[in-house]
Amino acid sequence: MPDSIEAIIQALPYLLEGSLTTAGIVIGAMILGLSFGVPLAVAQAYGGSVTRRLANIYVWFFRGVPVLVLLFLFYFGLFNLIGLNLSAFTSAIIVLGLTSAAYQSQIFRGAIQSLPHGQLKAAKALGMNEFTAITSIILPQALRLSIPGWSNEYSIILKDSAVAFVLGTAEIMARTHFVASRTYEHLPLYMTAAVLYFILTWFGVRALLHLERKVRIPGYAVHQG
Amino acid sequence: MEFAPFLTEQIIPAFNRGLGNSMLLIVPSAIMGVVLGILAGTARAFGGPVLSRLAAWYAALFRGTPLVAQLFIWYFGLPNLGIYLSAYWASVIGFGMCSGAYHSEYIRGGLLSIRRGQLLAAQSLGFSTASTLRSIIIPQAFRRALPGCGNEIIYLIKYSSLAYIITFIELTGEAKILATRYFEFTEVFLVVGAYYLALVSLATWGLRVLERRLHIPGFGRT
Amino acid sequence: GEAPQEKKAEEAAPAAPAQAEAKSYINGIDANFPPFAFVDESGKPSGFDVESVNWIAEKMGFKVTHQPIDWDGIIPALLSNKIDFIASGMSITEERAQKVNFSMPYWIIKQVFVTKADAALSLDDMLKGKKTLGVQRGTSEAEWLKEKAAAEGWNFELRYYDSAPLAVEDVVNGRIDAAAMDDAPAKDATAKKPVKILGTFGMKEEEFGYATRKEDAELLAKLNEGLKLLMADPYWEELQVKYGLK
Amino acid sequence: MPDTTQPVLRIEGISKSLGGKQILDSVSLTLHKGELKVLIGPSGGGKSTLLQCINLLIQPDQGRIWLDSEEVHVSRKRDLYSFRQQVGMIFQDFNLFDHLRAADNVAIALRKVRGWSRRQATERAMAELERVGLADKAELYPAELSGGQKQRVSIARALAMDPKVLLLDEPTSALDPELVGEVLEVIRNLAAGGMTMLMATHQMSFARALAKEILFMEGGRLIEQGSPAKLLAPGAGTRTQSFCTRLWDVSEREHPAAPAGEIGPAGTC
């Protein structure tokens, strides 16, 4: 298949450039998702009935509506309406980040709720207010337990960022389409894209696995693997 | 274009047809995903060196590559090996395998939160490793992983739309056909959005009921 | 829609401050539609439409950049001022004409069937021989085949693809017997894959035009005038030869 | 020594139902400054629930609580937090923070609640661990500690906050006799220093040795209270007395010939 190999070599710099766009979107969206996801999870686990309901609605909406539709609604609709002239790249980060927050909140909530109640009690008994108890006792443990789920979310956004092409941000996948349409080397090019994604995922997941091991609490869990 | 007749004559019939097809995809692949996820997640945490390595590679491979690429390989790639899957089966297998990889990670997260004491107690009663996992560890880990697994099920509902790329026309496929034909993007996508929202709401509700039924006093809700 | 254009203008021509007054426009293209629009080896937009527009821009004294954008999002992007026009092998249809204005037609396109190079099937076999046909979903040929089949009692099965090249892929795989597509990309395909053009199948010919926003009469006028000049120029022939359209 | 004129903590009419069962039934008690009262009673009688209600870790269904004659209202968050800072608690099942080493378990509240610097807090934490004989285990996580070590960390954690009132839920259940002696000594010193304490325990020797008053709790009510001498006097005919002599019977039967002085009110009584 010399043709396909030539096509791949030809396309590689172009695709690599796209992976920078992809990485930018992912990092932005993960950070945004984390900073919204944690408060959402806390609201769901410990909030009063109103906060909890609001958080539930947020999660329901952002998990319920396809990202593609959200991109359309925000980029062509809302942002235009309020005169917010954001680039496609920034818009993609915002929409993907807000969406990811909904998913991330469920991961954190699961972790928060797997901690026995006694520790929160102990924290309160020492006079900690809810905020301190949650930030210094609950979250440090819950976030540790969330790392595997978080790595899922990372690898999902990494690939979901491809939908951002409806706004015109040409990341890895869109670029792959372009080259494939021109050269008719679909399979080899998709394989190349898959390998690129795989490498990006692999690095991220490895880093998170490393983090997971590093912050593991000695003697705590059954599972040390 | 008038919206009302467009809605009732074009959108709704097409979407209802698509919805049926979507369900045919989602339900079997969700089940396959959960089962694979529990197996792979457990294997990663407790399988010996070989099994855990294998499971880790499975998870890395299927999480590491885009679902579209996986679908392409199941559908357009396997014919190179003389294996011809129908669009439907290529989709179900593709979704199930991918979903399982994600579930496995949530399950592993759940396993991390189980204290050693639970394992010790079971083993002291003579449980074999397999039955310790089956009766004691996994039931607890699954409960704790459930919110995460819920994410994956909802992703699956939404990703089921990718099946149109390998020619299995479900809800999104019908929507794209209508939208590109009539250029009524807003209308069509609002309606398709409503359909997905309904599906996801159903799933969210089901998951919440499940979570509540599986709730253990002393954990979770205060 | 002024602001983004100005920004683009600076990006496109930072070295030409004297020309700062020249209007600058963004052309949205479907980069999956060779030879009309695609991305070349160096990652730059290229193709028959792209080069035509470049020529027109130069003649009419405006600046242009080409923005690849998903076909699904291309009209919304136009309507919400993210791009200014679409010169990318867009067929002039009634539905589209309700949303956007079209320039004069500049190309006539025929729909053809593409089959395996060694297939020995006739057009009639395709329509009435219980065959499986692939189309790009959302295209006019897809719609036409579906409606005609119902009306004429043709008995083929339609399969919908994300793009025409993918349908060609499955022709090669043998999953479908033929792909229905525009003749220009079909020609492109025969050059690169073991497939052949079986011929047209009775669909009315279509015309391509450039699309602009309804309210943007100024740009439409410029495009129309530019097209007229281009089609009268020998460069028009040259382009057709370059992109294998002749 | 104890100044009994000034009630430090007072609760009145605390009731609580859980899972449809009445666990606490209108419990009232008063603790004066420097006083140590001991709460005893059968398993499941409601001792732990009562202690947690006093601290408002469990929301009582009914009842009122005063600290230094100020009533505590749950609704005023500020008040609640400062109340809890002044009322220390040692839990029956320790509830150590799993993600923190022993020293940090003790130091964290000093830093986050009292606002001490990390160094100051760690110094104090080390001093407290020293006091319970755990200086060399400061770097271990809860999962790496033995039962008795966990219990001692939880004692150190409560003491580090210098509370006014201390609620102790079986603080010596996992300790060996030597340590029981040491902890007893610590408690005695605290009492001498004016600390007010309420301790649930099964180890009656405590009650005898230290308490001014014993509260006997059964079925969610305080059914008897009085000085150890009164309630435990042989032949007093109290429920407390009969509760505490059960073990004696058992030992007696096994070694009928053993001198009473040696086996005596054996075990926990």
Place this chain on the structure above:
Amino acid sequence: MPDTTQPVLRIEGISKSLGGKQILDSVSLTLHKGELKVLIGPSGGGKSTLLQCINLLIQPDQGRIWLDSEEVHVSRKRDLYSFRQQVGMIFQDFNLFDHLRAADNVAIALRKVRGWSRRQATERAMAELERVGLADKAELYPAELSGGQKQRVSIARALAMDPKVLLLDEPTSALDPELVGEVLEVIRNLAAGGMTMLMATHQMSFARALAKEILFMEGGRLIEQGSPAKLLAPGAGTRTQSFCTRLWDVSEREHPAAPAGEIGPAGTC
């Protein structure tokens, strides 16, 4: 009564390091049929670690174990599981299965390990709960039980499996005097029925009342062993003796005038 000719469980040279520290240092002991030995010693001495090593829940670094003169090999999974079925264990911190109600905590091993039907297993579980006075708590989850109730469920869970040998890690630490008496009675009956037991405890009355032999463990070694009468005799000069008299001192000081017979070897000794 005890048949001392036949060793049921024998361990030899068990050593274990954790976190770079030698926790167990070549521990050997033999249990004969129907025998009850008591393991005492200071907190952190290695008692819990030893018990868990015997059951192979912690993998010893060195040492061998025999049950009924058959050596136990970890590598043969089958053997290991059947060994553990025959050696019951009651944990210091209970380790109840969090997701199961009290009755299911007891029943689950009967169903999944012994293969009993759900009905049979539940019946047996209820009988065991009845024995420890918890019939009315069968439907509660561990988090809804009091400390003493949890401990009793863990006792019931171990007993339901009819083990040959029982390892008890402070089985009465959370129990009130009445229940201690009852559990003691249960243990006595088990011993009479030929059950072989090794019990770590801080409650010396147990040792006195029941044990044939006391093993004193400190720093990971068995440093003294012998009959209670021998080790605890006043003025025996043993480490055991001094270990157990610490509490005495404390009580003594408080009530210097109290008759020795009443306060006696108070509290835990």
